[in-house]
Amino acid sequence: MIKVAINGYGTIGKRVADAVAAQPDMEVIGVSKTSVSAEAFIAGKRGYPLYITDLSKREAFEKAGIAVAGDVEEMIKKADIIVDATPGGVGAKNKPIYELYQKKAIYQGGEDHEVAGTSFNAHANYKEAIDKQFVRVVSCNTTGLVRVINALDQAFGVRKVRAVMVRRGGDPNDIKRGPIDAIVLNPQTIPSHHGPDVQTVLPQINIVTMAMIVPTTFMHMHTIHAELDKETNRDEVLKIFREHSRIGLVTKATKITSNAELREYTQDLGRPRTDLWENGVFEDSVSVLDGKEFFCFQAIHQEADVIPENIDAIRAMMGTVKDPAESIRMTNDALGFVAI
Amino acid sequence: MIKVAINGYGTIGKRVADAVAAQPDMEVIGVSKTSVSAEAFIAGKRGYPLYITDLSKREAFEKAGIAVAGDVEEMIKKADIIVDATPGGVGAKNKPIYELYQKKAIYQGGEDHEVAGTSFNAHANYKEAIDKQFVRVVSCNTTGLVRVINALDQAFGVRKVRAVMVRRGGDPNDIKRGPIDAIVLNPQTIPSHHGPDVQTVLPQINIVTMAMIVPTTFMHMHTIHAELDKETNRDEVLKIFREHSRIGLVTKATKITSNAELREYTQDLGRPRTDLWENGVFEDSVSVLDGKEFFCFQAIHQEADVIPENIDAIRAMMGTVKDPAESIRMTNDALGFVAI
Amino acid sequence: MIKVAINGYGTIGKRVADAVAAQPDMEVIGVSKTSVSAEAFIAGKRGYPLYITDLSKREAFEKAGIAVAGDVEEMIKKADIIVDATPGGVGAKNKPIYELYQKKAIYQGGEDHEVAGTSFNAHANYKEAIDKQFVRVVSCNTTGLVRVINALDQAFGVRKVRAVMVRRGGDPNDIKRGPIDAIVLNPQTIPSHHGPDVQTVLPQINIVTMAMIVPTTFMHMHTIHAELDKETNRDEVLKIFREHSRIGLVTKATKITSNAELREYTQDLGRPRTDLWENGVFEDSVSVLDGKEFFCFQAIHQEADVIPENIDAIRAMMGTVKDPAESIRMTNDALGFVAI
Amino acid sequence: MIKVAINGYGTIGKRVADAVAAQPDMEVIGVSKTSVSAEAFIAGKRGYPLYITDLSKREAFEKAGIAVAGDVEEMIKKADIIVDATPGGVGAKNKPIYELYQKKAIYQGGEDHEVAGTSFNAHANYKEAIDKQFVRVVSCNTTGLVRVINALDQAFGVRKVRAVMVRRGGDPNDIKRGPIDAIVLNPQTIPSHHGPDVQTVLPQINIVTMAMIVPTTFMHMHTIHAELDKETNRDEVLKIFREHSRIGLVTKATKITSNAELREYTQDLGRPRTDLWENGVFEDSVSVLDGKEFFCFQAIHQEADVIPENIDAIRAMMGTVKDPAESIRMTNDALGFVAI
Ligand SMILES: NC(=O)c1ccc[n+]([C@@H]2O[C@H](COP(=O)([O-])OP(=O)(O)OC[C@H]3O[C@@H](n4cnc5c(N)ncnc54)[C@H](O)[C@@H]3O)[C@@H](O)[C@H]2O)c1
Ligand SMILES: NC(=O)c1ccc[n+]([C@@H]2O[C@H](COP(=O)([O-])OP(=O)(O)OC[C@H]3O[C@@H](n4cnc5c(N)ncnc54)[C@H](O)[C@@H]3O)[C@@H](O)[C@H]2O)c1
Ligand SMILES: NC(=O)c1ccc[n+]([C@@H]2O[C@H](COP(=O)([O-])OP(=O)(O)OC[C@H]3O[C@@H](n4cnc5c(N)ncnc54)[C@H](O)[C@@H]3O)[C@@H](O)[C@H]2O)c1
Ligand SMILES: NC(=O)c1ccc[n+]([C@@H]2O[C@H](COP(=O)([O-])OP(=O)(O)OC[C@H]3O[C@@H](n4cnc5c(N)ncnc54)[C@H](O)[C@@H]3O)[C@@H](O)[C@H]2O)c1
Known part of the structure; x- marks a missing residue:
């Protein structure tokens, strides 16, 4: 099981989390939030361990009835790979910590190509991402x-x-x-x-x-x-x-x-x-x-089309599936998704 | 099992159909459409028998791969009760056919109070609807x-x-x-x-x-x-x-x-x-x-709040449950719904 | 002075009327409305004689304090040329009356090319419109x-x-x-x-x-x-x-x-x-x-760009100015308009 | 003639400027902008001397063909009264400079009541503003x-x-x-x-x-x-x-x-x-x-209703007209405005 952390549980992050949870070969080991919000409650209902950026806010979360598993650094340490779905530009700032713990990370389209060095689309260039430490799923x-x-x-x-x-x-x-x-x-x-x-x-x-x-x-x-x-x-x-x-x-x-x-x-x-x-x-x-x-x-659909691409990028980067067609099939099957 | 037909499979009708299908004491015996559309495909995917207003269009439906069970009159004959969710004003025009076949029918808020004579809200006046032939769920x-x-x-x-x-x-x-x-x-x-x-x-x-x-x-x-x-x-x-x-x-x-x-x-x-x-x-x-x-x-939520009310109205009119609280509980349970 | 009637005093018609009134070689002899509305008051304030489609409504106009000059037919008879700015499709229905009184008429883009036979843009094909009875200013x-x-x-x-x-x-x-x-x-x-x-x-x-x-x-x-x-x-x-x-x-x-x-x-x-x-x-x-x-x-700007074109079309059709550049200059000058 | 400066030539400021210019007893001695924009061109076309917040940007204005009269401080010195129409909150920061030069100033609704101490509406409390140094026209x-x-x-x-x-x-x-x-x-x-x-x-x-x-x-x-x-x-x-x-x-x-x-x-x-x-x-x-x-x-109309109130506030604060009805009449007359 590939241990996946989702850093930034917002529009993209919450969808990636559910898509990861649906895969047979991956699990969500944590998601992160900066402050108490509707999405934090949803993470709780889905059973995803919630990590927060600033532990001084732990009390605010707990007062709202939301369990906190730790801070983002702890989450990163536990993961094989991090899907960074923080707002555009924040991902670049997170790079040093991923490097520090020698973790693989996927960036989203809000980051520049140069942050990752490899930009990704499953049908077009899956193989380029194989075994890479950093990959960016294009916007x-x-x-x-x-x-x-x-x-x-x-x-x-x-x-x-x-x-x-x-x-x-x-x-x-x-x-x-x-x-x-x-x-x-x-x-x-x-x-x-x-x-x-x-x-x-x-x-x-x-x-x-x-x-x-x-x-x-x-x-x-x-x-x-x-x-x-x-x-x-x-x-x-x-x-x-x-x-x-x-x-x-x-x-x-x-x-x-x-x-x-x-x-x-x-x-x-x-x-x-x-x-x-x-x-x-x-x-x-x-x-x-x-x-x-x-x-x-x-x-x-701006919120959705990159989601299966993130899943495929995980497999390519982890090197567990070398054949793009095989990963795409696995992803789609697990989502129960047949194109309309 | 109460046999429910939904006349008018649009915004309200498609929701009522799914809510009926979820109840232990009811079944959808048919839904109706006037022409081929996305919603007609959905009825097919849900497995609801599709009846059409104008049988001369049967070919158009079948060419699109949508099975047609018959016309609306046939559907009405098979039902114990019809939920009329046709556009505002059309419901009133449908009244004679419900009377002809001595069927119970529920109207929506687009119809005047007078069309039904009884206007309905489960918490407020469930008992007024008991055994009535015509009831209108307010807008x-x-x-x-x-x-x-x-x-x-x-x-x-x-x-x-x-x-x-x-x-x-x-x-x-x-x-x-x-x-x-x-x-x-x-x-x-x-x-x-x-x-x-x-x-x-x-x-x-x-x-x-x-x-x-x-x-x-x-x-x-x-x-x-x-x-x-x-x-x-x-x-x-x-x-x-x-x-x-x-x-x-x-x-x-x-x-x-x-x-x-x-x-x-x-x-x-x-x-x-x-x-x-x-x-x-x-x-x-x-x-x-x-x-x-x-x-x-x-x-x-304009598309949703009347849906459980339609379900309760069915039970009241059929006389199968006399206690409002009991029907409300059954409806909510079957929908798996607890208010936020 | 070219006598211009504007049939249909709406979005386009009210702008054409003001543009005609601003020209040195034209005058507005009337504008038409179907019913009492804000625009009817505006016609009054501008001093344009107001003609109505249905004289039985004269009383309604007069009760609202709006003077009525007569019906549309009278207006047409008084004009040298009619700018028809009625809703798309209505213009075609008005053609017989323009033919009956042998009047020139300009149609708008809501009518088919065939209604007029000549479609017009001042810079592109002014000369095609010279002396024509019917011309359509494109949308x-x-x-x-x-x-x-x-x-x-x-x-x-x-x-x-x-x-x-x-x-x-x-x-x-x-x-x-x-x-x-x-x-x-x-x-x-x-x-x-x-x-x-x-x-x-x-x-x-x-x-x-x-x-x-x-x-x-x-x-x-x-x-x-x-x-x-x-x-x-x-x-x-x-x-x-x-x-x-x-x-x-x-x-x-x-x-x-x-x-x-x-x-x-x-x-x-x-x-x-x-x-x-x-x-x-x-x-x-x-x-x-x-x-x-x-x-x-x-x-x-959908409401405005066709307005100067209507003015040029009037001159071309009336044959008073044969040189496109001369008419365009006159129109723009009278509007006090220099492109931004 | 009351010398009026308008600090902040935006949505409200540009309207106040034109309203001041229309009054018989007032003149616009300057308006201010922070950067080159469409509104700066408009100030030029209206003939209002343009002052800028940061003189180091003078070249950028002049390159765009917009004359610069000086900086905001100079403008303030020349005025009898300043209408401050800068964005909400900025007005409060401008107070020290108005105090320094002992100038009267009018704030808009984006500032707190306390900034001025007197909140104003011509029909309701004109007399409270007479001779005041600071007044706020409510939102x-x-x-x-x-x-x-x-x-x-x-x-x-x-x-x-x-x-x-x-x-x-x-x-x-x-x-x-x-x-x-x-x-x-x-x-x-x-x-x-x-x-x-x-x-x-x-x-x-x-x-x-x-x-x-x-x-x-x-x-x-x-x-x-x-x-x-x-x-x-x-x-x-x-x-x-x-x-x-x-x-x-x-x-x-x-x-x-x-x-x-x-x-x-x-x-x-x-x-x-x-x-x-x-x-x-x-x-x-x-x-x-x-x-x-x-x-x-x-x-x-959010952009407009406060404009005549600003004009009346000027007269009250300058003490030139003591009777509210008289100022209101003067303002409306000069704007040529009769309520619809
Ligand atoms: N929304 C879209 O349409 C869309 C589509 C494709 C790609 N993207 C890209 O996906 C990325 C995320 O966008 P989004 O729309 O999901 O943003 P979002 O604002 O909906 O979610 C971002 C989440 O990150 C959290 N966050 C903020 N700062 C953080 C930090 N320092 N550490 C951890 N978490 C932090 C926020 O609480 C929020 O939950 C961006 O790069 C964006 O460009 C967005
Ligand atoms: N949409 C809302 O927000 C809302 C909310 C509460 C109540 N209502 C009421 O519910 C009723 C239905 O509204 P809706 O929004 O679902 O409309 P809709 O237009 O979405 O759906 C109406 C459906 O009826 C079908 N239909 C039309 N004529 C028909 C006929 N003669 N026989 C059978 N079917 C026919 C149409 O094909 C369509 O599928 C109206 O009375 C409306 O006022 C609507
Ligand atoms: N609005 C636009 O963006 C736009 C742009 C270019 C061209 N056009 C074309 O201009 C024409 C007029 O469009 P509009 O937007 O001004 O429409 P409009 O609805 O604003 O105005 C039409 C006017 O005609 C009057 N009218 C209706 N029936 C009439 C009749 N039988 N006799 C006399 N008057 C009648 C109406 O009262 C109304 O005042 C259409 O052909 C349209 O396609 C419109
Ligand atoms: N827009 C409205 O609907 C409305 C209605 C009533 C009251 N108000 C109030 O009027 C005031 C102005 O709002 P607005 O909508 O006109 O804002 P705006 O943003 O349209 O205009 C403000 C102008 O001030 C200029 N400016 C910014 N900082 C400045 C500074 N330090 N010095 C000088 N000029 C500066 C800007 O360039 C801009 O031209 C606010 O207090 C607002 O709350 C606005």
Whole structure:
């Protein structure tokens, strides 16, 4: 059993914890919080040992009825590998302690590529992560792009990608962040950081991305436009997407035309936390013009798509499973997840 | 086993179906849809026989891979009782067919009180519904008001209630309805219909309500201001709320101050469809001024709070359980639900 | 003086009326409303004779203190030309009456190209409209696209355009339309109607557009990606935009990165109704990659950009000014408008 | 001519500047900014001398083509009175410099009452401010409450007020602040600070307020519920509101039922920056129950209602006009403003 600690039990961390707990070859040895909150109660209900960043707050936790197992340092010592899901930038500051105890650690997309040196996507470059001490799972947007671009590149060769990211303003439980009634260019310069970020995993891809932020909370929406090397057609592309275990096709028959209806669907399906772990490619949007120009819309659930990638990264880094396909299958099976 | 049909498998209907299926003394004998959609696939996955309003569309359903059990009339004939969860106003049009087959039927809050003649809330007037042919479960907002007002009235006597409803603009999956950036008075005249609607269940209550609509999708927010007959204090009121099986207290320790964070919490709790079946009264807001003036904020999950009430109404109307407390306990137990 | 009637005094109509009134060679002989509303009072305050669709409502108007000049038919008879700004689809139904009285009429983008036979943009094809009886000013989105594409095409030749429209859900005063928290593909198929609509003005352009709707009220946001025939660079493109009287550049020094801040700016500038009549191209976004690939972001104020185009269309159709540049200059001068 | 400096040329400051410039007895001798931005350009276009907080940034301003008159200290020295419209909390830090140069200064609602010692509303307590060195114009919400409560109190005596504030999340140009899809209790405890804040102007009023924040940008919405001493009726109340020069009645005939439509109306009226300086009381909502219970809805334009109050405060503090009615009349006349 791989002993996994989750440092930062927030939006990403709480999902990683549940996904780890579901795997046959891993266990959650602890999760961490900075202060008393709803999520701390949830950790308790799930039975995850709770470690805190500042032991002087132990009393506050205990007064609220939440047991404290110790501080983060203790948690780190007990783990084989730490999934660092602290807010962007904090992960980098945690690196010395992981080095001190010679522990492996996984960073999230909020950290720079350089913090880990290896950026990861299970379908694209699993093998690069094997036995590494530090790996970074690329961000939600980049993960969503990489899955589709890599699949197209494997099948047809990708000459160039021009993509537009229409990003959610804040996560559903984030009551501080806006915008309320605005479309914000983020950044207004071209390209946005997503293109270069894709290249940390797929360095050969010619890609330019543009990004904006809109007043929604659930799922980003991408338009992907790619020029392919080999001629193909819509049916061939759909076939490749259908066979990809982390690309889902939102079919026409569902009448779903938005991220909101797609969320309702994953909710009705009983997915934990309504999670869409796969890319939500709108089947009707998949188009191939003149044999070589590919277009589609896809919805990317920012809170969820990186979760299975974190699990695969654990196996790669621990070196317990060398075959990407095998790890991906194990992860998906344990989550009971078949792409929609 | 009480044979229940759900006519109108939408936001309310799909939740009622799952709640019925969870009860030991009831079964879902069918649900109905008008056209192919994501929800029709869900009915299939749940194993509910699907009936359709217009048999000429059978082919469209079958082409999409959805089995059709027959038309709505057939479904009605097979049922002991129908939960009508069609859109507001359609229920009234369905009354003749329920009468024709001498079936019992439950209406939702979108129908006028007069359609059923009896308006229902399990804690307040269960016994009025016993053996009735037609009963209407009052709307989400009214259910939320009745629970608190009735509890206060039982304990202290309620002299008058002045409440403000800040309503969600549309349900989470509703992509048509706004507003986008507006606070809409609905209506601008005083009182809104909620006051009189409370009186269909609690005729003795002096109540004036005011209502607006804001650009949110998940849960209404109420301010309740009441003058009490008997003197009391905050602790006594909290005690009564804590003991009420459908009033939940959002505690200070959770740091939750909004409907969005409350939703995250019910989602983390693993509630099906993130449902908050109980009133979400904010503990810190519960105030008693000068012994007789009560104030609080409460969040009301529009899609969920009426669901257990529908289940209790079924038992009352079928006459199988005469004691309200017994039915409420059975319903909550079967849903595995303890108020937060 | 050209006698202009505005049929449909709503979002577009009230702006056209004020723009007509500001011109030296035109006058507003009447505007029309269907029912008493805030806008009817505004027509009164502006001194525009108000005609109504249904004379049986005259009393309702007069009771509210609004003078009625007659019915729409009378208004049409008095006009040289009618700007039809009724809701999409109603314009087509009005065509017979314009034909009956042999009047010229301008349609808006909510009508099909075929209703008028000629689609119009002042910079692109003014001369096609000269002396025509019916002309359609293309929609806000199409107007915004045509201005930029035509300018690039004149200067460098445009090989192809791939553009994404992120559209506002409803106008600022529209309290019915959503979405509230969703990104809606509209349509999910590719292309959206905007590409073909551009071709009604610029038939030679190879263009594919994709469109979504987001919960904002003020200005659409476009990403434009174009491949050019001739090599160029960023400075040359900016020069062309700067010289274009209906393309404005949102400079870096303003720190504006969103439609909301851009609106604040036009509001601070004292523009009537906060109108951005020109395209709001974000200067910092204007990019040329490898000499031939153009990218930019632009904000399009849906309520305003078509207004000066309507004015130019009037002159072209009346045949009073044959030179597009002369009419454009007259229009802009009379509005006191210099692109930001 | 009273020499007025505006320290902090933002949302409130830029409006105060224009209102000062419109008065016959005042002039703007300077406005201040911290960095180059759209608003700095606007100050230039309006011809207001621009002072900056940090002279080391002079070059950045000048490079952007914006003339700098000096630093804030110089501006303060030249003024008779400073309107401090810096962000909440900064005003308090500026107090020593106003004291150093023995200048009068007006604070906004973001500062505590204690900073100035006198809180101000022209209709309620103008005379208290006469000749004072420091005065604080109460916040937008408090100003809106005070106008109505004071008017009712003068006419009928107010026994108690229970009011609910549904507040806009951020100003229209604020792209950072949310919430996006949430109703946030702010605070969840009762009362909100608005009640006590009303009492800084009207200490005799028994008032409890509750406040939430919703995802809108333009105007707060209040429900006001008051118990009166003397019996009255709806018509008498409406008469008092109609005669109040800063309470406007949104009439039924306009069909306006929301803040968004009200904004459209002030925009159509040509109000500078779409400003609703008066309270927007919804006529149809004004109700009197059993002679003594008053209810209404009102919209409060957060950016605008305090502007005329700042102007009146200047006259009171300078001692040039002793009669409140005279100053109010002068202010309104100069703004060309008659309540809707
Ligand atoms: N939310 C998303 O949409 C999303 C998607 C993909 C990747 N990411 C990335 O995942 C990472 C985490 O983001 P999130 O959205 O889950 O953040 P979050 O704020 O929801 O959660 C972060 C958690 O870390 C805890 N924390 C803060 N400082 C800590 C410290 N010093 N030590 C231990 N715990 C600490 C907080 O209490 C919180 O529970 C970031 O790098 C982010 O960029 C986020
Ligand atoms: N959504 C809420 O927040 C909410 C809360 C409380 C009560 N209600 C009430 O519940 C009722 C249902 O509302 P909803 O939100 O679930 O609506 P909905 O639109 O989500 O679902 C209605 C369903 O009925 C089906 N339907 C339509 N016409 C039909 C017909 N003639 N025969 C059979 N099925 C038909 C539709 O296909 C749809 O699946 C209404 O009375 C509403 O007022 C709704
Ligand atoms: N609003 C936009 O963003 C926008 C942008 C560009 C083009 N357009 C197009 O402009 C046209 C008008 O749109 P709008 O947004 O101004 O609509 P609107 O609804 O704001 O205004 C339409 C007006 O027409 C009046 N009207 C309705 N039926 C009428 C009839 N039979 N006869 C006379 N008047 C009638 C209504 O009372 C209303 O005042 C549409 O074709 C629309 O597609 C709108
Ligand atoms: N915006 C509202 O809705 C509103 C309504 C009523 C009252 N108020 C109050 O008015 C005050 C100003 O708020 P605002 O919304 O106009 O803020 P704002 O942020 O829009 O403007 C503040 C301005 O002050 C400038 N500034 C910042 N620090 C400064 C300093 N040290 N010296 C000089 N200038 C400085 C900023 O550049 C900015 O231009 C606050 O007290 C606020 O609470 C705001």
